[in-house]
Amino acid sequence: MNRTFYKMHGIGNDYIYFDCFDRPFPRPKLAAAKLSDRHFSVGGDGIVLILPSRKADAKMRMFNADGSEGKMCGNAIRCVGKFLYEVKGIRKRKLTVETRAGVKTLRLKVKGKRVVSVTVDMGAPVLFPDLIPALFEGDRVVSHPLIVGDELYAVTCVSMGNPHCVVFVGADGPDPCEVGPLFENHPAFPDRVNAEFVQVLAKNELKMRVWERGSGETWACGTGACAAAVAAVLNGYCAEGEEIVVHLRGGDLSVRYTGETVFMTGPAELAFTGTVKI
Numbered sequence: 001m002n003r004t005f006y007k008m009h010g011i012g013n014d015y016i017y018f019d020c021f022d023r024p025f026p027r028p029k030l031a032a033a034k035l036s037d038r039h040f041s042v043g044g045d046g047i048v049l050i051l052p053s054r055k056a057d058a059k060m061r062m063f064n065a066d067g068s069e070g071k072m073c074g075n076a077i078r079c080v081g082k083f084l085y086e087v088k089g090i091r092k093r094k095l096t097v098e099t100r101a102g103v104k105t106l107r108l109k110v111k112g113k114r115v116v117s118v119t120v121d122m123g124a125p126v127l128f129p130d131l132i133p134a135l136f137e138g139d140r141v142v143s144h145p146l147i148v149g150d151e152l153y154a155v156t157c158v159s160m161g162n163p164h165c166v167v168f169v170g171a172d173g174p175d176p177c178e179v180g181p182l183f184e185n186h187p188a189f190p191d192r193v194n195a196e197f198v199q200v201l202a203k204n205e206l207k208m209r210v211w212e213r214g215s216g217e218t219w220a221c222g223t224g225a226c227a228a229a230v231a232a233v234l235n236g237y238c239a240e241g242e243e244i245v246v247h248l249r250g251g252d253l254s255v256r257y258t259g260e261t262v263f264m265t266g267p268a269e270l271a272f273t274g275t276v277k278i
Contacts, residue, residue, distance in 0.1 A: 001277065001278050002275045002276065002277055002278070003018060003023075003025075003275065003276060003277075003278050004018075004019070004273065004274070004275050005017065005018055005035075005042065005273065005274055005275070005276055006018075006019075006083060006087070006270060006273050007042065007044065007270070007271040007272050007273070007274070008079040008082070008083065008268065008269060008270050008271060009075070009079070009250070009268075009269055009271060010074070010075025010076065010078050010079055010220060010222060010250075010266055010267065010268050010269070011075065011219065011220040011248060011250035011251030011252070011253065011266060011267060012218070012219025012220050012248075012249060012250020012251065013045055013073075013075035013076070013218050013219055013220040013221060013222070013250060014043075014044045014045055014219075014271065015044050015045055015046050015047060015048045015062065015073075015076050015079070016035050016036070016042050016044045016046075016047045016048070016276075017047070017048045017049075017050060017079065017080070017083060018047065018048070018049050018050065019050055019083075019087070019088075020049045020050060020051045021050070021051065021052050021058075021088070025049050025278070026278060027278075028047065028049060028061065028063050028069075029063060029067035029068070029069070030067065031047060031063075031278060032046050032047045032063035032064065032065065032066075032067045033065065033066060033067040035047055035276065036064075036065035036215075041276075042274070042276060044065070045064070045065055045212070045215045045218050046062060046063050046064045046065050046070075046214075046215060047062070047063050048060060048061070048062045048063075048073070048076050048079070048080065049061040049062075049063075050080055050083060050084070053097075053098040055096075055098055055103060056096035056097055056098040056103045057084060057090060057092070057095045057096050057097065058080065058084055058088075058090075058095075058097050058098070059097070059098040059099075060073075060076065060077060060080050060097050060098065060099050061100070062076050064212070064213070064214030064215045065214060065215045065216070066214040066215070067214075068213075068214040069100070070100075070162055070214070071099065071100035071101040071161045071162050072099050072100065072101035072104075072122075072160065072161030072162055072223055073221075073222060073223065074120060074122060074160070074221070074222015074223045074224075074225065074226060074253075074264050074266075075220055075221065075222040075266070075268075076222075077097055077099065077104055077106065077118075077120055077222070078106070078117075078118040078120060078222070078266060078267070078268040079268040079269075079270075080097055081095050081097065081106040081108055081115065081118045081120075081268065082108075082115040082118065082268040082269075082270070083270075084097075085108055085110070085115050086113065086114065086115060086270075092108075093107060093108050093110065094106070094107055094108070095108065099161065100161070101123070101160075101161025101162070102123060102161070104120055104121060104122065104123070105120070105121045106118050106119070106120050106121075107119045107120075115268060116267065117265055117266060117267050117268075118265070118266065118267075118268055119263055119264070119265040120222075120263070120264050120265075121261060121262075121263055122160055122161075122222075122223070122226050122261070122262040122263065122264050123160075123161070123261055123262065124260060124261050124262070125158050125159065125160055125226070125227070125230045125257070125262060126158065126159035126160075127139070127140045127141075127157075127158060127159075127234075128140070129141055129157065131159065132157050132158070132159040132163045132189075133163065133189070133190050133191055134157045134163065134165070134188055134189055134193070135187070135188045135189070135190065136157065136188065140234070141155065141156060141157035142156050142231075142234050142235065143155075143156060143235055144156070144157075146165075146186070146188060148179060148182050148183055148186055149179060149182045151174075151179075153167050154167070154168070155167055156168075156231035156234060156235060157193075158226075158227040158230050158231055159227075160223035160224075160226045160227050160230075160262065161223060162194060162213075162223055163189060163191060163192070163193045163194065163213075164193065164194045164195075164196060164223065164224055164227035164228075165183055165186075165189065165193045165194070165195050165196070166196045166198055166227055166228050166231035167195065167196065167197050167198065168198050168199070168200060168231075168232075168235065168237070169197050169198065169199055170199065171199060173197050173199065173209075174197060176195065176197055176209045176210065176211040176217045177211070177216070177217050179195070179211075180195050180211025180216070180217060181211070183195035183211065184211060184213045192213040192214075193213060194210060194211065194212050194213050194221065194223070194224055194227075195210070195211045196208055196209075196210050196221070196224045196227060196228045196231075197209045197210070197211075198228045198231070198232070200232065200237045200238075201247070203237075203238065203239070204238050204239060204242055204243065204244045204245065205244070205245050205247075206228055206229070206232060206237075206238070206244060206245070206246045206247065207246075207247045208224065208225060208228050208246055208247065208248055209248075209249065210224045210248070212224070219248065219249040219250030220248040220249065220250040220251065220253070221248070222253065222264055222266065225246040225248065225253045225255055225264065226255050226257075226262045226264050228246060228255075229244040229246060229255035229256075229257050229262070230257050230262060232244065233257050240257055240258065240259050241256065241257070241258055241259065242256065243255070243256050244256065244257070251266070251267070252266070253265065253266040254266065
């Protein structure tokens with residue numbers, strides 16, 4: 001059975017999107033693992049299914065490159081907003097999308113008939129360890145010592161719908177491809193974890209590389225950028241309520257942590273469309 005797909009990305013964090021408003025999608029976990037292969041298939045960081053919702057304009061399900069299902073993806077949800085506006089013809093500058101992490105509100109910046117950027121209300125960060133989940137004592141994990149491999153790191157843990165472990169590093173920080181798997185599968189994180197390696201460049205300016213659970217190093221991670229900004233505020237590197245620029249390998253995101261919720265703004269792009277046998 002052939003299905004039309006839409007290859008979209010948010011600053012290089014690329015997924016394969018399927019319109020599932022009228023047709024169900026069989027075996028998405030198997031499809032994600034197969035289609036994400038960059039050598040033998042379409043290639044991407046995973047697949048995203050765009051479905052009807054009873055409580056929002058649409059529902060998003062995202063599957064990582066290893067077939068595991070994630071609760072939320074900040075870059076993917078911006079692309080969903082672009083898809084709903086440009087492809088599905090839902091001409092609303094304010095959209096809602098249901099995710100496994102709750103219903104998220106999107107505000108679209110449109111020029112002509114093209115969505116050029118999307119601001120997402122990502123909701124409140126989860127800081128309580130049991131809810132992240134992360135096996136630490138106390139109400140928060142901020143600059144907490146953790147041995148990973150043979151090295152001691154100061155980690156800050158945040159959930160933005162999925163778990164993140166943020167490490168502040170210098171210009172010669174560790175290679176995420178080497179230590180990322182050790183963080184992802186560390187026993188302190190029972191559901192595995194995304195690891196962010198963050199350099200503070202200036203006030204309210206960060207540079208980040210990310211290792212995503214189930215996908216490896218990606219060019220960008222929207223929830224990771226939000227987690228990094230929250231962690232930077234908690235550690236005193238950035239200011240609460242102000243725009244924080246996060247530089248990632250694929251481009252920049254703007255994040256603002258109000259103390260109650262997190263707003264993320266960034267682009268969404270359609271790379272190409274095609275058909276694939278499912």
